[in-house]
Amino acid sequence: MSMSDFLPSPLTLAALIKIGLLVGGLMTAAAYLVLLERWIAAWVQDRRGPNRVGIPFTKISLFGLGQPLADGLKIILKEDFTPKHVDKILYNAAPLVILAASLAIFAAIPFGSVLPPLNIPGLPDPVPFLVAPGLDVGVLWVFALSSIAVYGVLLGGWASNNKYGFLGGLRSSAQLVAYEIPLGLGLLGVVLAAGSLKLDAIMNAQAESGIWYCMAQPLGFLVFFVASFAEAARLPFDLPEAEQELVGGYHTEYSGIRLLLFLVSEFLHMITAAFLIVIMFLGGWHFWGVTGSSQEITWLEALLRFGILTAKILAVIVFFMLVRWSWPRFRFDQLMNLAWKVMLPLGLANLVTVAAVEEFRPQLTAALGATTAGWLALAVPWGVFFVGWILAGILTPSGTDNRPIRAHDPLDIERGIREHDLAETELAGTR
């Protein structure tokens, strides 16, 4: 028996290396995004933010780049306290469920384009930047698992046996169920246009045409973007864990490393949302004049594509963080209004538009020529976008007023006295 019998096949090995890189990268990214979030929070509030911690046991501070290590160590070394009143099994399962689900999502998410040919026997070239290449239902996988991540939130809130946790879980379930629908509708338009459920195929389709789907489907982009904020439970839709109202929402009762798992998976949700926005609407690794659309590339191009994808994702995440400090949180009824009365119709309108454009594109190309048909295929969705937005603004009920509708002026004291007198006389009559 030779040594090679014990070694995994090159295919397995490649997948393992990719998993290692991805999990390590994601965990580091989550840790450094916490630092970025704290920096942006500080800068927006005219403060300096964490800038002291650097290399341990030295006085080198490196703008505070050692902060994630200190934060992580601190929270791991904290007491992991389990309150007496919790449901032990579910309480322990919740953080694991949420972290496993939010990590497993990345099996189907490409984090770059492809590698140049490696010529390793047993490993088909080109090697894609994707843990599970050839998964035909990539988009479904992502959405199925992001729904499972909701279970973590619900379990955490329920098992905590705490009213804040419970309310956080309730809000979370209602919000996530409501926003899955606009999210799915925004996604359907992209799948329809690209003709594939593979995320790498969706990126390739955008690179080949040179038109990102945020330009071809502005309404779908808007709906998906807003719904992503709600799915990631970021402000202005962070009702599941609204600190001012719910202490910490579903993770109120958690401490130590289990709280860390929740917080990490929250950041993973944000990274997932940014990945999906970039891959489906912002062209993925494509940028005009910088990266070609070919699958046969050099090492430089492969790195360039990876860099462009990462830069776009970082830009979306920074936008997420800036939004946090820009707008106040929605009230819960406003949140539901927005989901069911605005985002759902807009998503449907987008879907119909995309379907119509894709259906009639061949006829139009035959009748008007490719250029005119191409411009028309862009103009129609933009027209629908503006009309839809204005109609949504005019037709939806104004969500600012939740006071009861008054039949008369409450300050009309004389009327009050008259009513009081009338009631008195009636009372006297019955006696």
Place this chain on the structure above:
Amino acid sequence: MKPTDPCVTWLEETPLGLAERLYLPLFIQGLTTTARHLISPKVTVSYPETRPTVGNPLIYRGVHRLNRDDQGRVKCVACFLCATACPAHCIDIVATESPWQDREKYPESFSIDELRCIFCGMCEEACPVDAIELTSLLDLTGKSREEMIFDKEKLLSVYDITKDAEPMKSTGMDTGHTSPADLGGRP
């Protein structure tokens, strides 16, 4: 106050215009405010690399000092007015007969518990001879509670450190000006 009080002005919520209903102006407004603050100068002082600026050192209420008169003696006459005025009871004075001709008593020991002090400045206001003053020293640190009880020597040394930057508010030792006649009161 009743709701019908004429002083109460009742306002109705202004109805949203089309622009507000489209959310776009609010979107831009929010984002520009955030972006403006993102790049605006920061207000945090990087202590201890940079020191915070004290607005007016003469009225700042920092660490106490015991002033010296022109002969280098402690200016205090041990009248206990500061200890009486102190709401935190952090001043402890042991008075004894003065060896000098110009006053009857002087403090044999004078200690202030800086941890108990609330820095209200009432000792400074109560002092008839302007012997106790609050300086603009603001970083008051120590390694033990005992270290934070400042005795007479320490308080005098605070004066020696700060006398150039913050001159005494009144230099004279003359107690006569505090007599009721000088202040315009009845004799």
